[in-house]
Amino acid sequence: MPARRRPNSNSESVDNYLKAILSLSGPERRRVTSTSLADHLGVAPASITNMLQKLAAATVPLVEYERHRGVLLSPAGRRRALEVLRHHRLIETFLYEILDYPIEEVHEEAERLEHFISERFEERIAAKLGHPRIDPHGHSIPTMEGEMTERNSILLSEVLGEGSFVIDSVSDRDPGALRRLKASGIRPGASLRVRKRSAAAGYSVSIGRSSRTFALSHEAADGIRLLPSVK
Amino acid sequence: MPARRRPNSNSESVDNYLKAILSLSGPERRRVTSTSLADHLGVAPASITNMLQKLAAATVPLVEYERHRGVLLSPAGRRRALEVLRHHRLIETFLYEILDYPIEEVHEEAERLEHFISERFEERIAAKLGHPRIDPHGHSIPTMEGEMTERNSILLSEVLGEGSFVIDSVSDRDPGALRRLKASGIRPGASLRVRKRSAAAGYSVSIGRSSRTFALSHEAADGIRLLPSVK
DNA sequence: CCTAATAATTAGGTATACCTAAATCGATAA
């Protein structure tokens, strides 16, 4: 019994499985496959099956699991996943606002600390930050009650034609990409105009009032969420 | 291989063993017995032996261990122990100063987080706090280079007669005791006068200029370090 | 100097969270 740290039986690993399922199942709460979890978490598919069976068999089941049919979060699993996600985004905001971290470094630190902070820590940084609802990447922060407002943003990679948008959020998973986007002025709230799209070359976009365009790969476009421009 | 988190092969458990050895071996760097480690860490003596053998056999040994003769930290072990101790005390100071934690709650949170913060986090909170050298309990914070200034304070429990002192530090290990001490005005920097001592009943002391005395058990006296009053 | 008590170690086992290799399931294409 090494983990006397979590009396709630939620280890760091369990937390990460729950977060991954939350993220991959999307707002529509689709069933999530073992393979996509294995990819997302970087572990062997067999390990996924093992863990899902364990999570489903717990006294308070954290997932709903059927062999060969993927998983869904149970209410308890969803609750915990949202709590960890809240931790993650509060910590990111805190590192960025209070400790002056460069934006591309907040994710990695939050990814570790999210599992270990207490209720008190959560509450104190939230208070210090004025109970923020959005993190520095533009993602919304679940409430203490486990509610998360979903904006109906779309991925830049789903945009087919030209048009004007406001940048909703930017993925935090790749620090290098994030640093490059920052350098181009791509950050939540900025306006973005799609000039041209080609299946092969990706996108040609411009930011703000500038007429200078630059290229974005499809991969980069997969990390940028947009809202229709209100203008 | 669950802990890809620590490429340096220092798990949370290893960190805790190193810290315990550092603390128990004292400024004189006495050899530390398995039993005292088992007590301090709350694990079975057999587990101690196992871990010490592992730490001593590592490519870069973290302890010097001889069967039946106790352990000492190796240079590498001492370096890591002081790094973790620095983390602990910086985090405590940070929680107290920046996040307005009650003094008796900082220890437990720091105990968890000390293992997981990055170099950057350490550096940022140190900067934010103005590179403090003393934590809120009066303990000195090791430098980034792994040096720790030792003041030659004495334990209240070692005081035999009457006398006047300045409180150097207060143990953080028991939140309840710490809360009671705080309520009595016992905190680093305050002056303390020992009025009476009896082997059975403990101490009768007064704080500051007050003539009001109160009682301290021997147990409480074991958590209070004193410096001679300079007056 | 020997023995009894105490301290420390060895032996053997548990749970977590991974892994690889082998087996099996299920969806589709002939």
Place this chain on the structure above:
DNA sequence: TTATCGATTTAGGTATACCTAATTATTAGG
């Protein structure tokens, strides 16, 4: 309908960090 292929699961192992019970060292007393 069935053969096939990719997805998934089962079987069997590893390492960490604990545990208890049994054994062996050390040390202090008679």
